[in-house]
Amino acid sequence: MIPISYIIRNIKKHKITSILTILGVTLVVFVFAGVLMLSNGLRATLVATGYDDNAVIIRKASQTEVQSIIPYDQAQLIVASPEIAPAKDNRPLYTNEIYVLINLPSRTDSTEANLVVRGITPKSFELRPNVKLIAGRLPQEAGSEIITGESASERFVGCGLGERVRFGAREWTVVGIFDAAGTGFDSEIWGDITQMSDAFRRPVYSSITFRMADTSQFTGMKDRLENDRRLTIEVFREKEYYANQSRTITTFINITGTVISIVFSLGAIVGAMITMYSAVANRTKEIGILRALGFKRLSILLVFFLESIFISLTGGMLGVLIAYFLRFIRISTTNWDTFSEIAFNFEISSQIAILAILFAVIMGIAGGFLPAVRASRLKIVDSLRSA
Amino acid sequence: MSDSMVNIFGLYKSYYRDSLEIPVLRNISLKIPEGEFLALMGPSGSGKTTLLNLLAGIDQPTSGTLSVAGEEISQLNENELAKWRSRHIGFIFQFYNLMPVLTAFENVELPLLLTKLTKKERKEHVETALSIVGLAERMKHYPRQLSGGQEQRVAIARAIVTDPSLILADEPTGDLDKHSAEEIMILLTRLNQEFKKTIVMVTHDPRAAEKAKIVRHLDKGELD
Ligand SMILES: Nc1ncnc2c1ncn2[C@@H]1O[C@H](COP(=O)(O)OP(=O)(O)O)[C@@H](O)[C@H]1O
Ligand SMILES: [Mg+2]
Numbered sequence: 001m002i003p004i005s006y007i008i009r010n011i012k013k014h015k016i017t018s019i020l021t022i023l024g025v026t027l028v029v030f031v032f033a034g035v036l037m038l039s040n041g042l043r044a045t046l047v048a049t050g051y052d053d054n055a056v057i058i059r060k061a062s063q064t065e066v067q068s069i070i071p072y073d074q075a076q077l078i079v080a081s082p083e084i085a086p087a088k089d090n091r092p093l094y095t096n097e098i099y100v101l102i103n104l105p106s107r108t109d110s111t112e113a114n115l116v117v118r119g120i121t122p123k124s125f126e127l128r129p130n131v132k133l134i135a136g137r138l139p140q141e142a143g144s145e146i147i148t149g150e151s152a153s154e155r156f157v158g159c160g161l162g163e164r165v166r167f168g169a170r171e172w173t174v175v176g177i178f179d180a181a182g183t184g185f186d187s188e189i190w191g192d193i194t195q196m197s198d199a200f201r202r203p204v205y206s207s208i209t210f211r212m213a214d215t216s217q218f219t220g221m222k223d224r225l226e227n228d229r230r231l232t233i234e235v236f237r238e239k240e241y242y243a244n245q246s247r248t249i250t251t252f253i254n255i256t257g258t259v260i261s262i263v264f265s266l267g268a269i270v271g272a273m274i275t276m277y278s279a280v281a282n283r284t285k286e287i288g289i290l291r292a293l294g295f296k297r298l299s300i301l302l303v304f305f306l307e308s309i310f311i312s313l314t315g316g317m318l319g320v321l322i323a324y325f326l327r328f329i330r331i332s333t334t335n336w337d338t339f340s341e342i343a344f345n346f347e348i349s350s351q352i353a354i355l356a357i358l359f360a361v362i363m364g365i366a367g368g369f370l371p372a373v374r375a376s377r378l379k380i381v382d383s384l385r386s387a
Numbered sequence: 388m389s390d391s392m393v394n395i396f397g398l399y400k401s402y403y404r405d406s407l408e409i410p411v412l413r414n415i416s417l418k419i420p421e422g423e424f425l426a427l428m429g430p431s432g433s434g435k436t437t438l439l440n441l442l443a444g445i446d447q448p449t450s451g452t453l454s455v456a457g458e459e460i461s462q463l464n465e466n467e468l469a470k471w472r473s474r475h476i477g478f479i480f481q482f483y484n485l486m487p488v489l490t491a492f493e494n495v496e497l498p499l500l501l502t503k504l505t506k507k508e509r510k511e512h513v514e515t516a517l518s519i520v521g522l523a524e525r526m527k528h529y530p531r532q533l534s535g536g537q538e539q540r541v542a543i544a545r546a547i548v549t550d551p552s553l554i555l556a557d558e559p560t561g562d563l564d565k566h567s568a569e570e571i572m573i574l575l576t577r578l579n580q581e582f583k584k585t586i587v588m589v590t591h592d593p594r595a596a597e598k599a600k601i602v603r604h605l606d607k608g609e610l611d
Contacts, residue, residue, distance in 0.1 A: 001500060009488035289484045292445055293498045293545075294473025296466055380445040384480075 002290065002299050007307045010279065018311060021275045024268040025315025025360050026322065031264055033323035033356040034346065035257025038331075039250035041347035046246040046335075049183035050238035053085075053215045054127060057208040057225070060232045064245060065099035065206040074231050075205050083221045085213040087126055094210035095121045098193060100200050102167045104156040114334060115152055116188040117167065119196030127209055131185055136161050136176030141192050144199075147176035151186040151343040155332065159189065168199030184242065187332070187342050209238065249335055265363050268315075272367025276308050280375040287375055288383030301376035308368020309361055316360020320353050391454070392553055392585040393419035393442060398451030400437055400608075411437050413608040415451070421552075424579040424586045426599035433605045435589040439555050442587060443476050444468045456552045473501040477546030477584075479556040483538040485530040485545070491517065492526040495544045502549065516544035520574060536567025543574060547584070554578065556588040560595050572598045 011018045050056075057078055058068035070078075079094050087093035098119040103112040118124075125131060139145035148159045153174070158165030163174050172191065180186040197203060212218060215237075222235040236244075280287070287300055323346075332343035400412040411434045419425055427435050440446035441453060444460045445468075453461050456475040463471060485494045495516055499509045517523045520540040530538055539559060546554055556575065560568035576598050578584045588599060596602050604611040 002497075003489075003493065003500065005493070006486065006488060013488055285484065286486060289480075289486070290497075291469070292443065292472070292478050294469045294501050296469045381440050384440075384445070 002295060002303050004306075007303060007310060010283070011307060011311060014275075014279070014282075017275050017278065021268075021271050021311050022315040022318065024271040025312045025363055026319040028261060028264045028268045028363065029316045029319025029356050029360045030323050032257070032261035032359050033320050033348070033352055034326055035253060035261065036352040036355065037323060037326055037346035037348050038257070039246075039253040040349055040352060041344045042253070042333075042335075042342070043243065043246045043250050044347050045182060045342065045344035046184055046242040047239055048130075048181070049185060050240070050242040051128065052237070052239060053212050054209055054238035055212055055218065055221070056236045056238050056241045057210075057233050058206070058236075060226075060234045062234075065097075066101060068099070068206045070096070070205040070208060070233065072204065074233065075208060077228070077230060078208055078225065078233070079210070081210075081221065081225065083212055083214070083217050085211040087123055087211075092210065093123060093126060094208060095123045095127055096193070096205040096208045097121070097124065098196055098200070098202055098204070099206035100168070100196065100202070102189075104158070104165065104167070106155055107157055108155075110157065113156075115156060117146075117196060117200075118185075118188050118190050119193035120190045121193055124190070124209075127211060128180075128185065130181040130183060132179050132181075133176050134179045136174070139175055139190075139192050139195075141194065144170050144172045144191075144195065145175045146172045146189050146191040147178055148174055148190075149186040149188050150177055150179050151332065152189055153177050155187075155343070168196070170199050182344070184245075184335075184342055245335060249333070261359070265359070268312075268363050269367045272308055272312060272364060273371060275311070276304055276368050276371035277374070279307065280304060280371050283375075284378065284383045284386040287378055288380050288386070291378075291380045292384065297376040300378075301372045304372035304375045305365070305368050308372065309364035312360045312364025312367070313357065316357040316363075319360065320348075320356050323356070324348055390421055391418050392421045392423065392456060393417060393587070394452075394454040396452045398441070398453060399449045400434070400441060400446070401449045411608050412441075412448075415608075415610050417603075417610060419585065419587065421585055422579070422583050424576070424598075424600045425588070426596040426602045427587060427589045427605060428591065428593075428596055428602060429605035434608045435605055436557055438605065439557050439587065439589060442553070443478060443555055444472050470501075473498055473549065475552045477549065477551040477554040479539070479542055479546050479554065479559045481558040481561040483530070483535070483542045483562075485538055485541055487530050489529075490526065491522060491528050491530070491533070491541045491544075494530070494541055495548050498545060498549045512548050513544075516548040517541070519547065520544045534567070535563050536570055539563060539567070539571055540574065543571070543578075547578065547582070552585060554584050554586045556586065558589055558591065560590065560592055568592065568595065 058065055059070055062068040075096050084092040084094055100117045101114050102117055104115060105112050139147055153159045159174060161174055161177050164171050225231060225235050326346035330343060330345050335342045395415055395417040398412060398415040402409045402411060429435050441448055442455055448461055458471055492513055495513045496509055499512055517526055520543050522540055560571050572595050575586060579586050590596050
């Protein structure tokens, strides 16, 4: 075998070309990894919004709380379910909530964006231990008071502590800020359910969330409730419910991102190919010498193939490394499944890192293949005669 | 027959350019006994390099038989030839042709990478070869850190490190000053006399040819 140091030193020798080729691959892998981290972060945020032993009930086929309506009589039947765990006060641990989308101007450019207003009950906090009041107090049952998620309070005009905001034909005072640990709730406004159903004239619930006493009973309970003729509802595990909400947008991001990455990668492949063709041209004589010494065509093929893969691997690792720092960027977007604003971070995973580096290696293989074949096909006498 | 290192009979070699035949070697017959030091002279374009390439098995004759180091090499396929070459042939070129990115040691080690020798054995062989050419102290130098004469001596070490039966040298002093050329010739003579290597050397330099035991002339593809 021709030694690896021969390959690496040749890469180092042609610094400028090698660095440019590496940077091309770096850019593509950065974009590719970034896209995957984006959808992964979004998914992780939404999945984290749900709890393992919580169940969510919405109207059948409504998919999200936006379109969901649960009449009071159906709600009464549901909350009588024996599978519901007891709360601290020994009453069943459930909350029925309403969920309304409103428009508010953003603080930065005053364009309007959607956000969620959730009418909550006192048990809403007990069901979601990650959600904590970090400033001010809880809203009173009477009066136009709200609390806002940290992200919503920062992003929307009038949503900061002590500020006032108009929606639902009323003016509301922000009396508290809650932190939802980076979950989807962070981008919501919460107020008392009776106030909200008054303001929005909604004498129904959007969803019911409850704690299961025993999660292994989930399937049985789901069957029972969904087959109950008096009910037109669907039952989800809360985690699964929120994961489903990220599906449309993460699929969109993944597909667009992959298409963009592939288009970009064509550029990087052509770059690698040009680099490798010139490496073959520059070293035609060396190839002849190696063959004259007794190295086979396959060894020559491998040298140039490995050289290309090594270049792209370096670019790939660099791309992943740079993409890693995207973790510190927080972005927000509209979740198309719920039409609401959601804030989240890019999130890396070992799977994404491996996939991105694999992508780089594929670029190296694609770019190095033809030049390596050319190198291995040269006739010894011709390459020895070349200058 | 068996004590001939090279046995060529009725050898023809033509190149074809756009279906135009360019005869390069015509009806060459040549026996070179083991231990010979043959200098091949002749004008530029007379086919000297082509003949060496045929002896090294890196080019194929158009017709005729060609037995080198006991093997009828025109019968071997490409991979067999590569293996045969790494075992039997040491090649020395006019422009040294060392790998610029490898040190003197690594350049000399290259042909040994095709053998089954261990790393330690390879090291011993390389050190021996480099000390024969008087460059044991320059092992870690890269070609660009060496003079032309030193580069050629490294190339000779590379050619002899596998202990080949036949050394083929194509104008080995052609690019060197008088003094370096002399050193190289002394070295080749030593390889022939002390190490009993059979050498075929192409040269334009009458002083170099003088050192050989026998001189043959090639003109317009025909041997005198
Ligand atoms: N690959 C080739 N294709 C066509 N003609 C060639 C090729 N190689 C060598 N020749 C021709 O063969 C002749 C002999 O070349 P060569 O053996 O290099 O001569 P020398 O080494 O004696 O100078 C030259 O006329 C050269 O142009
Ligand atoms: Mg020549």
